Amino acid sequence: MARILFSLLVLSAFFGWNRAARDNKGTEFILTFVESFQRTATKNPELFVATPHQAGAFVTITFPSSGFITQVQVTYGEVKLVELDREAVELRGSIKSDKSVHVESDVEIVVYGVFAQWASSDAYLALPTDVLGTEYYVPCTAVYRNFQQSGVRFDVPSEFGVVGVHDGTTVTIVPSQAVTFDRQNYAAGQTFSVGLDRFETLQVQTPEDLTGSKIMATHPVAVLSGNMFASVGSDRGTGDYVVGMIPPVDTWGKEFVTVPLTKHTAGDIFRVIAARDNTQVNITNENTKTLNAAEFSELDVPSDEYRHVASSEPILLVQYSKTGSIDQTETDPFMMVIPPVTQFDTEYTFATVDLLSDRTEPTHHINLVVSSQKKSGLRLDGVQLPSNTVWHDVPGTDYAVAQLDIPAGTHTVRHLSPIVTVGLFSYGFVYPESYGYPGGLRLSRIAASCSTTTPVPADRVDNDCDGRVDEELLNGIDDDGDGLIDEDVANSNCAGNRDQYRTCLQNRCRNLLP
Known part of the structure; x- marks a missing residue:
């Protein structure tokens, strides 16, 4: 009977009867846009929507504050651009408000929030509501000081925003700097609370770096952070709006790989943020660092170095592109969350972003991270990587990394094996x-308390509590070399026959029956 039940569980995973996998794809998103500095040549914020489903997706987008609704059909292989009303979705000031956007789909989609302004653009990968959490620490950047606009000099603030997903949510904030919120002053480290209902929003701003500010909530919330306008790596030169949607602490990891950004020659900035006291952080070519909760360490990594980051407790790693004037390159600042290697996925559907300053000259790029022995199984848009792809080994690891130029549009990256994961940065x-x-x-709760569970293929759950998910094939073999067999399985036992997965899985289940 147990073998029959397990067979049914395996089939249910394939045919979609199990709960949705924990990753950036979803059917519901509740979003907002933290404030952008640029007010001239104004362009509205946008959503870029793509779907991995060949039949396409039917998407409904709502402004809850006004009741405005629009519906769009998203075609497989294309990016659907949806323009939003800036006044309805952009947070302003250090106050509570109701400036959210609600996105629903009949099938899983990938969503990006894009705020492309002339000379000040960035975008973020949206996280669906089913992977949001109740504990966050936010990254920002150093504040752009003495910025001059219309003859007035001032310090451009850092900021973070919070969106309510459930009614009756209490959000507790511990700012890393002194802030004023809703006309009340709070010292650095002074706790204050704000009530949020579903679709309500808040933003906290201050002319100091808010990195390390803590956000706790009684129900899951969405969190975004960044700066209105920042010059990274130098207090002079071009600046940019920077933003990211931040994963909750229970999805943070302990191992990372850093890859330099193409075009830059003067290196990249990385920040490591801790969520727990006495976190030991070891980084290639650096002394061991000890961080307490809410503390961060900043690194300036040369453009020809590839680093390995390992920690004793879960951390958040964020990469910053420097201002282009620091190395005379046609680049500008942005902020990008770097997933831990345990949250890498086996396949991706992703899209590029249209930039405004010169529509004839944008360049689009991806950085890839994969096991050195598994590079040949990578596929970009269904075909092998170019034969001239240059790979670099990451010292002290079995990972290799590559930088690729890609055309504008929607793309896919996958590995032929469902247990070989890949890091992808766009x-x-x-x-x-x-x-x-x-x-x-992936957004598995690898940093949360864990209890062993029955393995169901592709459930994105750490069934064996080893800090990894879906690392085995259902084949009676110890694929990950930990002494256990089929204890945390991916969605196929036929690594070389992914396209025949249905037949393969059915045959495997028949073999399990008495």
Whole structure:
């Protein structure tokens, strides 16, 4: 009977009867846009929507504050651009408001929030409501000081925004800097609370770096952070709006790989943020660092170095593109969350972003991370990578990394084996604008307390509590070398026959029956 039940569980995973996998694809998103500095030549924020489903997706987009609704059909292989009303969705000031956008789909989609302004653009990969959490620490950047606009000099603020997903949510904030919120002053480290209902929003701003600010909520919330306008790596030169949607602490990891951004020659900035006291962080070519909760460490990594980052407790790693004037390149700042290797996926559907300053000159790029022995199984848009792809080994690891130029549009990356995961980072430049975000990621609760569970293929659950998910094939073999067999399975036992997965799975289940 147990074998029959397990067979049914395997079939249910394939035919979609199990709960949705925890990743950046979803059927519901509740989003907002933290404030952009640029007010001239104004362009509205946009959603870019893509779907991995060949039949396409039917998507409904609502402004809850006004009741405005629009519906669009998203075609497989294309990016659907949906323009939003800036006044309805952009947070303003350090106050509570109701400036959210609600996105629903009949099938899973991938969503990007894009705020492309002339000379000040960035975008973020949206996270669906089913992977949001209740604990966050936010990354921002150093504040752009003495910025001059219309003859007035001022410090451009850093910021973070929070969106309510459930009614009756209490959001507790511990700012890393002194802030004023709703005309009340709070010192650095002073806790204050705000009530949010579903679709309500808040934004906190201050002319200091808010990195390390803590957000706790009684129900899951969405969190975004960044700066209205920042110059990264130098207090002079071009700046940009920077933003990212932040994963909750229970999805953070302990191992990362850093890859330099193409075009840059003066290196990239990385920040490591801790969520727990006495977190030991080891980074290639750096001394061991000890961070307490809410503390961060900043690294300036040369453009020809590939680093390995390992920690004793879960951390958040964020990469920043520097201002183009620091190395005389046609680039600009952006902020990009770097997923831990345990949250890499086996396949991605992702899209590039249109930039405004010169529509004839944008360049789009991806960085890839994969096991050195598994490079040949990678497919970009269904075909092998170009034969001239240059790979670099990451010292002290079995990972290799590559930088590729790609055309504008929607793309796919996958590995032929369902247990070989790949890191993918998508970004683009045109002087003086840029964007960057992870091409996708798993959002399994690998940093939460864990209890062993029955394995169901592709459930994105850490069934064996080893900090990894879906690392085995259902084949009676110890694929990951940990002494256990079929304890945390991916959605196929036929790595070389992915396209015949249905037949393969059915045959496997028949073999399990008595």
